[in-house]
Amino acid sequence: MTIRFENVSYRYADGKGGLTEISFDVKTGELLAVIGPSGSGKSTLLKLLAGFMDPQRGHIEIAGRNMKGVAARDRDLGIVFQSYALFPHMTVLENIAYPLRLRNIPRTDRIERAKDALHDVGLDHAADRMPSTLSGGQQQRIALARALVYEPKALLLDEPLSALDASLRGEMRDLITHIQRTANIATILVTHDQEEALSMADRVAVIHEGQLLQLAAPRDLYDQPVNTTVASFVGKANLWQGKVVAAGVVTTRIGDITCNTADWPIGSEVTLLIRPEVVQPLKEAVVSETAENEPLRESFNHFRGDLVRDRFLGAVRRYDIAVGDQIITGETAYRGTISGASIASDAIRILRA
Ligand SMILES: Nc1ncnc2c1ncn2[C@@H]1O[C@H](COP(=O)(O)OP(=O)(O)OP(=O)(O)O)[C@@H](O)[C@H]1O
Numbered sequence: 001m002t003i004r005f006e007n008v009s010y011r012y013a014d015g016k017g018g019l020t021e022i023s024f025d026v027k028t029g030e031l032l033a034v035i036g037p038s039g040s041g042k043s044t045l046l047k048l049l050a051g052f053m054d055p056q057r058g059h060i061e062i063a064g065r066n067m068k069g070v071a072a073r074d075r076d077l078g079i080v081f082q083s084y085a086l087f088p089h090m091t092v093l094e095n096i097a098y099p100l101r102l103r104n105i106p107r108t109d110r111i112e113r114a115k116d117a118l119h120d121v122g123l124d125h126a127a128d129r130m131p132s133t134l135s136g137g138q139q140q141r142i143a144l145a146r147a148l149v150y151e152p153k154a155l156l157l158d159e160p161l162s163a164l165d166a167s168l169r170g171e172m173r174d175l176i177t178h179i180q181r182t183a184n185i186a187t188i189l190v191t192h193d194q195e196e197a198l199s200m201a202d203r204v205a206v207i208h209e210g211q212l213l214q215l216a217a218p219r220d221l222y223d224q225p226v227n228t229t230v231a232s233f234v235g236k237a238n239l240w241q242g243k244v245v246a247a248g249v250v251t252t253r254i255g256d257i258t259c260n261t262a263d264w265p266i267g268s269e270v271t272l273l274i275r276p277e278v279v280q281p282l283k284e285a286v287v288s289e290t291a292e293n294e295p296l297r298e299s300f301n302h303f304r305g306d307l308v309r310d311r312f313l314g315a316v317r318r319y320d321i322a323v324g325d326q327i328i329t330g331e332t333a334y335r336g337t338i339s340g341a342s343i344a345s346d347a348i349r350i351l352r353a
Contacts, residue, residue: 002028002186003049003154007058010044019044019210021058026154029184031177032215033197036207037233042190045207046158049188051075063153073102078147078185082159084139086131092142093118093127099150117145120179137168144176148183155180155187161196173200194234198222206230222275228351231273236318238274238329241353243267250350254326257301259348269353276318278347279330282340301348303328304340 003026011018019041026032036042047053049060051072060067062075086095093114100110118124121141131139140160147155160176161169177200180187191197197204198218205215214226225231228239242252244264250257250272257272264270282302305328309320313331321328321341328341 002026002063003032003188004061005045005049005058006061008048008055008060009057010048010053010055017041017044017210019048019055019207022207022212023058024205024212024215026186026188028186029181030202031180031187031189031200033189033191033201033204034207035191035194035197035204035233038192040207041210042192042207043158044210046156046188046190050077050079050156076153077156078150078152078154079156080140080143080147080158080160082162084131084136084143084163086139086142086146088131090131091127092123092129092131092134095131095142096146096149099146103150105150113149114145117149118142120148120182121145121175136164137172140164140172141175144179148179148185151183152185155183155185157187157189157191159191160189162191162193169196176200198234204234206233208233223349225273225351228271228273231271231351236276236329236331238272238276238279238327239351240272240274240326241269242272243269248345252326254303254323257343257348258299258345259301259350260346261350264350271351271353273349273351274328274343274347276329276331278343279328279332280342280344281319281330281332281334281338282342283334284337284339299345301343301345302340303342307338310338 005022005024008022009020034042034045048055051067051070054068067075096117097110097114100113118127121144123138123141126134161172164172173196189200201218203215203217204221206213208229214221214230221234225234231237231239240252242250244261244266245251246266248258248261250259250270303323305321305323307319308322311318316331316333318331319338330341
């Protein structure tokens with residue numbers, strides 16, 4: 001294990017914010033994303049790891065070494081900040097070589113290694129440029145090269161893409177994960193952007209009010225969130241309160257829903273989690289045809305309702321169907337008239353109420 005948090009707690013002087021009993025490991029070569037709403041404790045976790053402050057309880061290890069009392073500069077961490085933090089008066093190559101200079105690496109050696117690092121981020125041609133003459137994406141690549149040039153034990157990425165525009169962000173996500181994998185380095189990515197976390201990380205830690213709610217692979221986090229807080233923070237979610245009234249049946253405000261209740265005894269108060277992409281639009285033709293002819297398949301739950309909101313998002317359309325006072329949000333590529341929603345029983349997840 002390269003980064004380890006063991007029962008780490010930190011409380012700020014006013015006794016309010018901080019972190020409570022946080023434990024996790026990040027393996028060599030693994031990328032762990034830490035996500036959570038504003039004020040959840042992400043920066044606090046980062047400051048503890050980087051050595052800007054020490055935990056009051058528990059301990060932090062990097063490459064098997066207890067970090068208690070170890071100064072930030074001696075922690076062997078490469079750090080990339082949202083703001084790039086490049087030195088404006090140094091050329092790109094001097095910027096990248098700087099951590100090697102601090103470590104007294106001979107000049108020819110450090111130029112060689114800085115050039116290699118520059119090559120790895122695809123910017124060989126920019127060696128003699130000043131940072132201010134480069135785009136945001138290019139500056140962030142330089143910051144990444146500088147963070148990795150001295151082969152640190154671990155890499156810390158603090159909101160590395162927030163300052164970039166959306167079109168560049170996707171490209172940079174791929175580049176960062178590629179470089180991180182090639183370097184085979186334990187990495188923590190702190191971000192408020194859940195899509196960034198899901199797409200880049202091997203595992204994702206969700207923190208909320210200073211507590212670690214769940215740590216799981218992106219798909220497991222999305223498909224099996226431990227509670228409604230995680231479900232609504234990671235991706236979009238329809239969350240309905242209900243009660244298991246029979247095997248395979250949960251009663252809700254808008255009637256009985258069929259779903260897999262296998263692990264839930266009759267009488268359990270539950271929350272149903274229905275992701276928008278599993279909500280299928282009920283098309284006008286299907287509704288009338290079905291009403292007159294064959295019954296709809298039982299493995300689906302069908303709701304007729306009014307289309308009350310419709311947003312065109314390009315590849316998909318996000319729509320809200322009102323069924324009584326319950327809103328069902330769905331996503332579809334279908335562009336015709338929608339007169340209701342249809343949800344497969346096996347696409348519904350059950351969470352604790
Ligand atoms: N220096 C400080 N003194 C007192 N409380 C603080 C201090 N810094 C942060 N806090 C509190 O600790 C909690 C966690 O803050 P933190 O900055 O770690 O959250 P965050 O998840 O990084 O938020 P954001 O995404 O907005 O940066 C918050 O309640 C915050 O108000």
